[in-house]
Amino acid sequence: MVNPMSIEELPHTADVRRRIRAESREELFSLAAKAMFAVLYPGKCDVWSEKTMTIDADDPEDLLWEFLSDLLYISEVESFVVCETVIRFTGSGLIATLRGEPFQREKHEGGREIKGVSLSGLSIQTTGDMMSCDIIFDI
Template identity: 30%
Template sequence: MHELFEHTADLGLRAVAPDVNTLFAEMAACLMSAIVEDPASIQPLHESALQLAGTEKDYLLVDWLKELLLRFEEDHMLFATFDVQVSDTGLTATLRGEPVDPQRHALAHEVKAITYHELKVIQTPQGWLAEVIVDI
């Protein structure tokens, strides 16, 4: 489960999940929901793989979201599904999505960057919680 939450001039991404893999996938979906008005309009047409190194989960989450933002900015790719495997040394992921089609994708916000401000990846009695503020 994920949601956007308010921050004065920017936006917050928040997700809760039973495990870390799902948490990272939910945060990715949350980022897409900040960029596109209707994330359901993104079709999983093209598959790509991604690998990142990192031992600290909070920094790894920032790097994961940064990489997705970069693929949107540089290659104009939006993603619909995320299979993520987080380990102690990094993550591997399979992404499925498609390039932006202005006829079908109404873009909502220009996410300038993923910030470290009040960054959270924590284990709770119910599972895992993550929060990230993105710069708009």
């Protein structure tokens, strides 16, 4: 039986592809972020500080894509490793609370750099009470 909330590793020859399943849009976005950071920093993550980000977009897929793309940017420029995210939707946008810690080479190295989040095949599906989406991360 498939776990209602899950991150599944799908095959992709060149890049990293994940299927995210969740029971709500908030969980779907949080899990997508978790999947991305598991590729970047596979080791331990401890919550030491918090940041907030705000995103607006034209449709749900764009919102997810912009959310993940901006997370990548924040993580790289502010050397911030995100352990967890809490999402609140606001009309066409969202406010995300990012909890994590500063990047430390000894603790966090060894992951794979993500160059970008692809729009290829990115669509959010709703089936009954479940939501899912497939995401390709270019590494």
